[in-house]
Amino acid sequence: EADIYQTPRYLVIGTGKKITLECSQTMGHDKMYWYQQDPGMELHLIHYSYGVNSTEKGDLSSESTVSRIRTEHFPLTLESARPSHTSQYLCASSQDTGHNEKLFFGSGTQLSVL
């Protein structure tokens, strides 16, 4: 049922590299989100978007940036990866139909920065 895709599934990269985590959904949802989660810990909202050209920072400060040029695409970029960025990143989308708000999550990207 869920048509939201994240790539890559796993990424191991060296310090200082620029990386982009991809997130795409084929459901035409207006709202998209990025969450960061460390093992066994709660999810923290780092970015969200309510539509094209709309992006906002979440509750947890993040050095990453996002863009929303197309409805279906919400990539997250780290200009210079550091070991402190090692975490799981979860993308989600939703469509507010007034009475049927429902979120869909991607499979996540497990990022390891060496």
Place this chain on the structure above:
Amino acid sequence: AQTVTQSQPEMSVQEAETVTLSCTYDTSENNYYLFWYKQPPSRQMILVIRQEAYKQQNATENRFSVNFQKAAKSFSLKISDSQLGDTAMYFCAFMNQGGKLIFGQGTELSVKP
């Protein structure tokens, strides 16, 4: 500030028995949504059940049901006839009218054979 609190970091239950996971939240809004999400070892979040705050009737999805107490700002999840596949992290979440989703700390549930 809106917050979600899950006071049980870990819980365990015997297979086929019933378990209840607690969740409380804080908000000044009147209309909002509440969710329970399951996160198995695969790490993908799976929606378990959803409740609209304007509905007084408790949501039910097969073996999963909630006890929604709006005045007390409580939203507990009851899992009946627990199965081994129910072993996972469970997150309670609150979404305000603006669409901002806030998660609790999670409860790690272990179902034992």
